[in-house]
Amino acid sequence: MDWITILSTTIKSAVGVETVLYALAAIGINIHFGYTGLLNFGQAAFMAVAGYGLAVTVTVMGLPFWVGIIVGLVAAAVLALLLGIPTLHLRADYLAIVTIAGAEIIRLVFRSVAFKDIFGGSDGRRGFGTGFQELNPFPPGDYGFNLGPIPLFFAHWQLWVMLVGWVLIAVCCLIVYLVMKSPWGRVLKAIREDEDAVRSLGKNVFSYKMQSLVLGGVIGCLGGFIYGLAYGSVQPDVFGTETTFYLYTMVILGGAARVFGPVVGSMLFWVLLVLLNGTLSEAVAAGVITFIDANQAGALRYVFVGLGLILLLVFRPQGIFGDKREIAIDAR
Amino acid sequence: MHAETTANDRKAAATAVFKDMPREPGVPKPDPILVVDNVVRRFGGLTAVDVEHVEIQRGAITALIGPNGAGKTTFFNQLTGFDTADSGSWTFNGRAMNGVPPHKVARNGMVRTFQLTKALSRLTVIENMRLGAQRQKGENFWRALVPAFWTGQEDEITERADDLLRRFKLDAKREDFAGSLSGGQRKLLEMARALMVEPELVMLDEPMAGVNPALTQSLLGHVKDLREQGMTVLFVEHDMDMVRDISDWVIVMAQGTVIAEGPPSTIMSDERVVDAYLGAHHDAPLSDSELQAQLQDAEAELEAEIEEETQK
Structure with a gap:
């Protein structure tokens, strides 16, 4: 078994592109679910409209890359308004139903045959990353170092995406930290506890829920940009509902309503997934495990991730950063 | 005095x-x-x-x-x-x-x-209190990003909240979650x-x-x-x-x-x-005959109603 490769890919995944893009989207979910108590099950749609906004603007309309970014950001804000206006007056569960349905509608429109000329059907769009890579300050080559015998190297284009991504994560975490310790954040947390009490104290609950939905949606859409820019392409099925559920897993793993919860959650999630995948497929290739083949190993890692999540919720329901006292109050 | x-x-x-x-x-x-x-x-x-x-x-x-x-x-x-x-x-x-x-x-x-x-269970007692204050500058998203805009007002609010907590003898619970x-x-x-x-x-x-x-x-x-x-x-x-x-x-x-x-x-x-x-009629017990009379009245009324309905 090639332990060097397994360890190398595992360590790299802790800071890699996937971790970055999921962390950004999970920060958005943390604002919705962790702080405000909004059950947004359509975060993948916010990523999708951003990724496609960028892709379509550049490839179909031939406009520069930064125009695509603006289109994507506006699309995410508009999507938040569209989902929020009819549902935020209603009970929390309606938002969950509408967001999950809205996200599927958006995915199906992107992959539909009727709009193949615009969105490219199930193949998606590719070839819009050049504008971003032209800004890359790193000359072509591999960058990194050897940790003992373990090589840790990234290609220049990966490094550029990761640098931008981690800067965005830092900025988003700073914003979350600032607003959540302010009176604005206090209103959001109070809404999570009891909307009617907040209304009785003279706060416009609908407006705050909408602000939360837009903020989390716009931060989440940054994850969609990172996906599109890192892979140079977008496909509709990347933005399925399971993406949203991975994001929830990360938020709970790291600890809901904690500034760094979603970031650490995303790192842990990908480290575990890559480690399991590497170990299982190496073990199959080396003949150590004989009762499954390589394809089954890929699926089996999700079984273990699910098992891990169950164990986490049983033994540490507050997540890595959570406060056990808060969970105890919930149980009353 | x-x-x-x-x-x-x-x-x-x-x-x-x-x-x-x-x-x-x-x-x-x-x-x-x-x-x-x-x-x-x-x-x-x-x-x-x-x-x-x-x-x-x-x-x-x-x-x-x-x-x-x-x-x-x-x-x-x-x-x-x-x-x-x-x-x-x-x-x-x-x-x-x-x-x-x-x-x-x-x-x-x-x-x-x-x-x-x-x-508000998972907010502390003092945060519960602060939430009640009106016209808070820091409740605007953009101003919330710059603490300098709202910390002064927050101090005033906290002072008022602490006064009230003392009056209501909750000051010992100031930092506890309201849910506890x-x-x-x-x-x-x-x-x-x-x-x-x-x-x-x-x-x-x-x-x-x-x-x-x-x-x-x-x-x-x-x-x-x-x-x-x-x-x-x-x-x-x-x-x-x-x-x-x-x-x-x-x-x-x-x-x-x-x-x-x-x-x-x-x-x-x-x-x-x-x-x-x-x-x-809590102090006027109904006798059997009174009950009968009432029932008959009600029945007669119902019959009249049914008749009216069928005639339509």
């Missing part, structure tokens, strides 16, 4: 106002803070609230009593905007309040508490939090429900305090001892309407109130 005299003055003033007031439902008050006209709320075929006219005197403690299902809480919900009345109008300080959303009602100075206490408080302490916290809004009219929905007797006395004291500080109190309550002890005037509701008003000392001997609580 001085504070005590003014306190007694307020009590005396309130008592004097109500001294010779007629006991009729909807009786006009000399200085009403809240005037309600023809408020109706129906749930399907059930008329939960149908209040023709009622006035709440400024600076007094008014109790709203009535048997279970009389529509007291629904009436509260209409007035504070938490539920939409089917029709009717009401004014607070002369300003029309029908159709106004709950947060604007609160901003206008009419603040309520809830029958089922709504402590006992039921009575939550009631105290909810009342203190409502005061952070600086209301003119405080509406308490069953402030004593589920509070142990030791805390009851302290809660009663706090409600009386509100009047002494110049606030008006309207509260719903079942405990008649408490109503007699603290209220200046009592309004009785039954089956959605106001059936009587009067001072707390005599209201429970009012015939209409006794009827509402115990039934009109």
Whole structure:
């Protein structure tokens, strides 16, 4: 078994592109679910409209890359308004139903045959990353170092995406930290506890829920940009509902309503997934495990991730950063 | 000593106002803070609230009593905007309040508490209190990003909150989660939090429900305090001892309407109130023959109705 490769890919995944893009989207979910108590099950749609906004603007309309970014950001804000206006007056569960349905509608429109000329059907769009890579300050080559015998190297284009991504994560975490310790954040947390009490104290609950939905949606859409820019392409099925559920897993793993919860959650999630995948497929290739083949190993890692999540919720329901006292109050 | 005299003055003033007031439902008050006209709320075929006219005197403690299902809480919900009345109008300080959303009602100075206490469990006691303050600069998203805009105001709010916590003897619990408080302490916290809004009219929905007797006395004291500080109190309550002890005037509701008003000392001997609580014929046992006669009447009525229907 090639332990060097397994360890190398595992360590790299802790800071890699996937971790970055999921962390950004999970920060958005943390604002919705962790702080405000909004059950947004359509975060993948916010990523999708951003990724496609960028892709379509550049490839179909031939406009520069930064125009695509603006289109994507506006699309995410508009999507938040569209989902929020009819549902935020209603009970929390309606938002969950509408967001999950809205996200599927958006995915199906992107992959539909009727709009193949615009969105490219199930193949998606590719070839819009050049504008971003032209800004890359790193000359072509591999960058990194050897940790003992373990090589840790990234290609220049990966490094550029990761640098931008981690800067965005830092900025988003700073914003979350600032607003959540302010009176604005206090209103959001109070809404999570009891909307009617907040209304009785003279706060416009609908407006705050909408602000939360837009903020989390716009931060989440940054994850969609990172996906599109890192892979140079977008496909509709990347933005399925399971993406949203991975994001929830990360938020709970790291600890809901904690500034760094979603970031650490995303790192842990990908480290575990890559480690399991590497170990299982190496073990199959080396003949150590004989009762499954390589394809089954890929699926089996999700079984273990699910098992891990169950164990986490049983033994540490507050997540890595959570406060056990808060969970105890919930149980009353 | 001085504070005590003014306190007694307020009590005396309130008592004097109500001294010779007629006991009729909807009786006009000399200085009403809240005037309600023809408020109706129906749930399907059930008329939960149908209040023709009622006035709440400024600076007094008014109790709203009535048997279970009389529509007291629904009436509260209409007035504070938490539920939409089917029709009717009401004014607070002369300003029309029908159709106004709950947060604007609160901003206008009419603040309520809830029958089922709504402590914000996973916020600390002090954060619960701070939330009540109005016109906070830091509640705007953009200003929230720059602490310099709001820290000064936050300090003032915290000071005011700490004063109130001391008064309500919750200062030892300052940093605890509100969810870890006992039921009575939550009631105290909810009342203190409502005061952070600086209301003119405080509406308490069953402030004593589920509070142990030791805390009851302290809660009663706090409600009386509100009047002494110049606030008006309207509260719903079942405990008649408490109503007699603290209220200046009592309004009785039954089956959605106001059936009587009067001072707390005599209201429970009012015939209409006794009827509402115990039934009109509670002391007149029906004999068998009377029962038979009533049944026959009812049957005859039904038959006539059926005949009418078939003829159509």
